[in-house]
Amino acid sequence: LTRATVKTGLFKRRMIHVARRFGALEKWADFSNVSLQRLLKSFEGTPIFEEALKEVFLKDLDVERLVQVLEKIRLGEITVQKVETRGTATPVARVGIERVSMKTDLIPPERMRAVLVESARARLLNETCVFVCTNCWSYADMIRVKDLPAKPKCPKCGSEAIGLLKEEEEKVLPLIEKRGEKLTKSEEKLRRQAVQTARLIEKYGKAAAVALCARKVQPSDVKEVLEKSSHLDDKFYELVLEAERKAISKRFW
C-alpha cells in the first residue's frame, strides 16, 4: 500500500506541503523548472518523506474503509468484475483515475499567474539603470527603478525627456561630457537608444521605465505594452511578461 501511495498525486501534494512547513522549500518555489519527480526523490528517507506519508494515510486515504472492502472481497461479499472496454476507462474508473493523478491542482493556474506577476514585479522594480537627460545632456544617474518618481524629471533643466540605458554608468558618461555631440559609433548608438526610450518615458513616466527593464524587449515592444496599459497593475506586468516571452523566442528564430 505504501508503494502504491507514493506514486499518487495526493502524496506529492502532501509532500510539498510538508516540505514547506519544514522550511525545506520556499513558499513560492518555481516548480516549472524543477522536475517534481526529482524533487520528491531527494526527500526520500528524510523525516519529511515519513511525515508526508503519515499525513496521506491519516488525512487523505480512508485506510479503514479500504481494509473493510478488501476484507469483503476476501469473504466473497464483494466480487471483482472485469469490464471489457477496449482500453478506455469506464466513467467510474475515470473519476478515480483523475482523483489519484491530481497533478493539475498542485498549483492552480490562477495562483500560478499571481506568482508570476508577483515575481516579475519584484524583479523589474529592483533593476538599476542609467537615466540620462536627452534635452540638456548634462544629467545622468544610476537609479533603481523602484525609486523613480511617477514622472521622472531632469534636475538640471526640468525636462521629462529622460532616456533609459541598460549600461554601466561609465559607458554613458561620454554622452554627458560631449553634451551628446561628436560621438563615436558606439556612443551614437547609445544616444539613439536614450532618445528612443526618452520618448516613452516622457509620455508614460515610470511605467515606461519599468517595462524597458524587461529582458530583450525593444522600445517598440514596450510601446505596444504601454498603449494597452500604463498603470503598474497586474495586467501591466502580464503584458510585460508576454512581451518578454515573445522577444526571447524571436531571438531563436
Ligand SMILES: [Zn+2]
Ligand atoms: Zn536636462
